[in-house]
Amino acid sequence: MRLSPAALAGAAALLLAACASSGTNAPAATSPAETASGVAGQLATVTVGVIPIVDTAPIRLGIEEGIFAEHGLELELTDSGQGGAATIPGVVSGQFQFGFSNTPALISAHSQGLDLPIVAPGAASTGVAGEDTAAIVVPADSDITDPAALAGRTVAVNTMKSVGDSTVRETVAKAGGDPDAVKFVEIAFPDMLAALAEGQVDAAWVVEPFSTLAQGQGNNVLASNYVETSPTLLIAAYFTSATLMKSDPDLVERFSAAMSEAQAFAQEHPDRVRAVLGSYMKIDPAVADKLVLPRFPDTVDRKDVEFLVDFAQRQGITEDTVDPAALLP
Structure with a gap:
């Protein structure tokens, strides 16, 4: 194990109803001001809305390995049982500082006027037919x-x-x-x-x-x-609010950097990914050993985001084209 060193709330409610989400109650979020004003040497508490699926293994490993602590962060994860779209209203309302969601839901949120930039990749297709997640x-x-x-x-x-x-x-x-x-x-x-x-x-x-x-x-x-x-389909990503981006860019940068390291660690250590699954989801160890893991990219490719924007409009997820730049930091 690594050793760590010393007014959109209404729109959020509508989106929550549209997504028919029913996640678990989240702990009280630390405000950006409180996060930024932490005592030097102490870890800043960060709230993240996630879902208990294979795709979120990297963030759990990042905690176990001390990656987030190395960036001065202590994560509080809240699992939602009804899909990544359920975390979007939580981030918009300030319940979470960061969230995990499938990318089409994020693009849909942007088309509804919710400014939620992607700060780190989550999971992607393996690109192998018959052996994908x-x-x-x-x-x-x-x-x-x-x-x-x-x-x-x-x-x-x-x-x-x-x-x-x-x-x-x-x-x-x-x-x-x-x-x-x-x-x-x-x-x-x-x-x-x-x-x-x-x-x-x-x-x-x-x-x-x-x-x-x-x-x-x-x-x-x-x-x-x-x-x-798309063989390189970006399935899911971590995101935040434009408000937090502006009020505490250092926090966002540290979270993004830590997530990138956690993603890379997961990609390089598939056995650790399989081992951590049982800590947050009910799964037979034999199934965990056999299932196909997604690809865990450590950077977001703009071309993948541009594809997703076109794809979302083509499939009727959005009516108008979303600017890819609005989705990227």
Whole structure:
């Protein structure tokens, strides 16, 4: 282990309702002024809204390894059980200083006038079809053998107008099918495989560890929708508010630098990633050893953000084009 040295609240509420989030209550956030005025030599407390999924392993490892402490930060993580979009209202209202979210939800927030710059990458596609962190799965006896055949069929996703349904639509379109004919049903990830087995849906979009569990139950991978959308797809990222960016740029810079180091550590130590999963999510160690990890980039590529902005508009997540520069520090 590393040794550490000595008026948008209303908009946030609307967005929270739109995302149908139901996260856990967060601890009281430390204000930017309080954070900046900490006694020299003491760690500044930083509140971060995250979700208990594989993608957030790096931030947990960063705490374990003392990476954040080396940057003078002590993190308070609050897990939300209903997706990354649930953290957006928390950051806007000041409940959290930083948050983790899927990138389409962040772009959607920007299109609604919420200024939430990305400060660090979260997770990205492996770029390898059949070996990615998310997949569209169908039963072994399904007559659906091509993504185009999902037109007219029912597909389970965890939330709408987010990274799941949008990348499934993109995959169907690339295969020559009609994405507008796909019928999406919102089902929580833990309930998807039962719905698939009982014939309530024809296919399901799952992320790890549910992709590994699905295949273990005999289901087939129809397509790797992230890879089909973009081999370098930036799935999720850490963000903050423009207010904190302006009032405490040093804090934001330190958090960003620490996250970059934590991401690099996770990418270089996959065994440590697998080992830490059980500390914050219920997972069989055997599944943790087998699941496909996402790629953990340590920098944000502007080209990936530009792609996401175009993708979001193409898929109807946003009506107007969002300026990529508004998403980047």
